[in-house]
Amino acid sequence: MTFLLRKGVVRHRNTPIALILIVMLSCLPFATSSLTKNLTIESSGTVNYEPPPEVSFVDNFADAVIDSFWSKVEVGAGVATEQNGHLECNIPSDGISGLVSADPLDLSTCDIQVDVNIGDVRMQALMVSLSKVNTSDPWGQPNWYAIQRRTPGSELRVQKRVGSTLTTIYSALWSSGIGSLRITINAGTIHFCEDDIEVYNESYALADYDCYVYIYSQGDEGHYGMSYFDNFSLTAVSPPPPPPPPTPPPIITPPLHIEGRYIRDDMGNKVFLRGTTIIHFLDDPSGKMDWGNWVPATVQANLDAMVSWGINVLRIHTCVEWWLNNYQGYRDNLKDVIQLAGERGMYVIFECWSISHLYSGWPGKDPLPYPPYNNYPEIIGSKQDFVDYWTNVSTELKDYPNVLFEIFCEPHPPDGNQSKIIRDEFFDVVEDCINAIRAAGSDAICIVQWGQLLWTSNPTYWTANMYWVEEQLDRGILTDTNLVFNGHIYRYHGSFGSMLGNVSYAYILEKMQGFQIPYVLDTLNKSVICCETGAFHYGSSEYDNELECLRNELSIMNEWGMSYVVFAWGDTAFNIINGSESGGSYDTNPSGQVLIDAIAPSI
Numbered sequence: 001m002t003f004l005l006r007k008g009v010v011r012h013r014n015t016p017i018a019l020i021l022i023v024m025l026s027c028l029p030f031a032t033s034s035l036t037k038n039l040t041i042e043s044s045g046t047v048n049y050e051p052p053p054e055v056s057f058v059d060n061f062a063d064a065v066i067d068s069f070w071s072k073v074e075v076g077a078g079v080a081t082e083q084n085g086h087l088e089c090n091i092p093s094d095g096i097s098g099l100v101s102a103d104p105l106d107l108s109t110c111d112i113q114v115d116v117n118i119g120d121v122r123m124q125a126l127m128v129s130l131s132k133v134n135t136s137d138p139w140g141q142p143n144w145y146a147i148q149r150r151t152p153g154s155e156l157r158v159q160k161r162v163g164s165t166l167t168t169i170y171s172a173l174w175s176s177g178i179g180s181l182r183i184t185i186n187a188g189t190i191h192f193c194e195d196d197i198e199v200y201n202e203s204y205a206l207a208d209y210d211c212y213v214y215i216y217s218q219g220d221e222g223h224y225g226m227s228y229f230d231n232f233s234l235t236a237v238s239p240p241p242p243p244p245p246p247t248p249p250p251i252i253t254p255p256l257h258i259e260g261r262y263i264r265d266d267m268g269n270k271v272f273l274r275g276t277t278i279i280h281f282l283d284d285p286s287g288k289m290d291w292g293n294w295v296p297a298t299v300q301a302n303l304d305a306m307v308s309w310g311i312n313v314l315r316i317h318t319c320v321e322w323w324l325n326n327y328q329g330y331r332d333n334l335k336d337v338i339q340l341a342g343e344r345g346m347y348v349i350f351e352c353w354s355i356s357h358l359y360s361g362w363p364g365k366d367p368l369p370y371p372p373y374n375n376y377p378e379i380i381g382s383k384q385d386f387v388d389y390w391t392n393v394s395t396e397l398k399d400y401p402n403v404l405f406e407i408f409c410e411p412h413p414p415d416g417n418q419s420k421i422i423r424d425e426f427f428d429v430v431e432d433c434i435n436a437i438r439a440a441g442s443d444a445i446c447i448v449q450w451g452q453l454l455w456t457s458n459p460t461y462w463t464a465n466m467y468w469v470e471e472q473l474d475r476g477i478l479t480d481t482n483l484v485f486n487g488h489i490y491r492y493h494g495s496f497g498s499m500l501g502n503v504s505y506a507y508i509l510e511k512m513q514g515f516q517i518p519y520v521l522d523t524l525n526k527s528v529i530c531c532e533t534g535a536f537h538y539g540s541s542e543y544d545n546e547l548e549c550l551r552n553e554l555s556i557m558n559e560w561g562m563s564y565v566v567f568a569w570g571d572t573a574f575n576i577i578n579g580s581e582s583g584g585s586y587d588t589n590p591s592g593q594v595l596i597d598a599i600a601p602s603i
C-alpha cells in the first residue's frame with residue numbers, strides 16, 4: 001500500500017507489438033487467381049505457402065484449333081481462324097477480328113509478345129484491358145493500354161484509355177508492317193516495344209492489374225483483307241502475397257471460476273493463484289517496463305522471469321483516467337500484457353487502483369472511487385460513472401479468458417469513519433459493477449475488498465478483519481458465484497500490531513485466524529485472496545523479521561489453500577527483484593526468494 005515511485009519521463013508509444021512470425025518465401029510465387037487459397041496457417045502460427053503455378057502461355061497457332069486460353073473477337077465482317085500455322089484475321093470489309101484471353105490475368109509482373117503481319121488491314125493491336133468484349137470494338141471500351149501498327153501513316157502508336165479518357169501517348173513511323181508488338185509490366189511501370197525495342201513507358205495507370213489480353217486486327221473501307229498473328233507468348237508472375245496479419249499464439253490459460261472456497265479451472269482443477277503486482281501503469285502508460293517505451297520484448301522478459309519463478313498471476317495497478325482516455329495507447333498496452341501473459345499460462349488481475357494517474361500533483365489514494373470521496377470528480381463524477389467504467393473495461397477485456405477484475409483497491413472509510421452506511425453504499429456500487437460486468441458478457445472472477453489492511457479486531461479506522469464479508473452477504477448482495485474476497489496483509493503497516501512484533505509462526509497464525517480468513521473460507525465457504533502482502537526493506541533494520549513474517553504468512557496461506565499476490569515486482573520499498581522491471585535481469589532478492597520458496601511446495 002505504500003511504495004516509492006520514481007518518476008520517469010513519459011514518451012510516446014513508438015513500437016508496435018512484435019510481429020509473431022516471419023514468412024520466408026524462397027521463390028516468387030505465381031498466381032492467376034486468389035492467392036489466399038494457397039496460404040494455410042497452422043494453430044502454431046506457422047504459415048505455409050504453396051505457390052500456384054506460373055502463368056506461362058505460348059501459342060504458335062500450329063494445330064488449327066483455337067486454344068481454350070482464348071475466345072474470339074469478331075465484329076462486322078471480321079473472322080478469326082487458326083490455320084496455316086498462324087492466326088488469320090480475315091476482314092473482307094469493315095470489321096474486326098482477333099482473340100481475347102478467356103479469363104483475366106494478374107499482369108502486375110508480365111511480359112506479352114506477339115508477331116504481326118498487317119497485310120491489307122488498317123490496324124493490328126496488342127491490348128491489355130480491364131474488361132472483355134467479343135462482339136464490339138475493344139477500342140471503344142474503357143480502361144486499357146494498346147500498342148498498334150497502323151497502315152495509315154505507317155504509324156506505331158501507343159494509346160491508353162483510363163476511364164473514358166483516351167490519350168495517344170506515343171506516335172512515330174513504324175519499323176515495318178511486319179514485326180512484333182510487346183507489352184511488359186514490372187514494378188508499377190508499363191513498357192511498350194516494337195521489335196523488342198522499347199518505344200515508351202510510364203507508370204501503370206489502370207485501377208487494377210487483373211486484365212484481359214487482346215490481339216486483334218481492324219479493317220475499314222479502304223483497308224481490309226487478311227492479316228496475321230503468330231508466336232504469341234505470355235508470362236505473368238504475381239508478386240509475393242502480402243504477409244498475412246500476425247496470428248498471436250493462443251492464450252493457453254483456461255478460464256477460472258469459483259466453487260465454494262476454491263478457484264477452479266474449466267477442467268475442475270483447483271487453481272491457487274501465486275503472483276506479484278506491477279505498479280507502473282499508474283505513472284507511465286507503458287507500465288515503465290522499458291521506461292516510457294512500449295517494448296514487447298521487455299514485457300516478455302518480465303513475464304518469462306515470473307513464469308520461471310512459478311508465478312501464475314500478475315496483478316496490475318491501473319488508473320481510471322488513462323483507461324478512459326486511452327492515453328498513449330494505455331488500453332492496447334494493457335491488452336498486450338494480458339495477451340502475452342495468457343500465452344504463458346498466466347492470469348492477470350486488472351485492478352482499479354486510483355482514479356487518476358500518479359504523474360504530478362497526486363493527492364493520495366482515493367478512499368472510495370466516487371464523489372464525494374474520490375479526488376477527481378471531473379473523471380468519475382458519480383457512482384454510475386464508476387459502474388460505466390467497469391462496463392467499458394469488461395466489454396473490452398471479456399474475450400481474454402485469463403483476466404480477473406479487482407473492482408477497487410483498498411476502499412476505506414474516508415477520515416477513518418467506519419460508518420456502515422458508507423460501507424453499504426460502497427458495496428451497493430460494487431454489486432452494480434459486478435452486474436455491469438456480467439451484462440457486458442464477462443464471466444471473469446471479480447475481486448472485492450473493504451479496508452486497507454487486515455487486522456485482528458473489528459473495524460477501526462482503515463483496518464478491518466473480514467467481518468464485512470458476512471455482513472454484506474446478509475444484506476443479500478455479493479451473491480455472484482464468481483467472487484473472491486480480498487484482504488491485504490502488511491506487518492510493516494500494522495496488520496500484526498506493533499511493527500516490531502513477534503514474527504513466529506504461532507503468532508502469525510493466531511493473528512491471521514483473527515483476520516477471520518478461516519471463517520470466510522471454511523464457515524462461509526467463500527474464496528479468499530490476499531492481493532497484497534510483502535516485506536519492507538527500504539533502509540529497514542527490520543528486514544529479517546519482515547522476511548520471516550512473510551515466510552510464515554505464505555506458508556499459512558498455502559496450508560489454507562488461499563491465493564496470494566506478493567507486492568511488488570520491481571521499483572518499490574517492497575521490491576521482490578533486484579532492480580526494476582525495466583532492468584533486463586530479474587534476479588530475486590531475499591523477498592523474492594521467500595515467494596519462490598512458498599510457491600514451490602504449493603503447486
Ligand SMILES: [Ca+2]
Pocket residue numbers: 060061062085086230231
Ligand atoms: Ca506459327
Ligand SMILES: [Ca+2]
Pocket residue numbers: 061062063064065066067082
Ligand atoms: Ca491452337
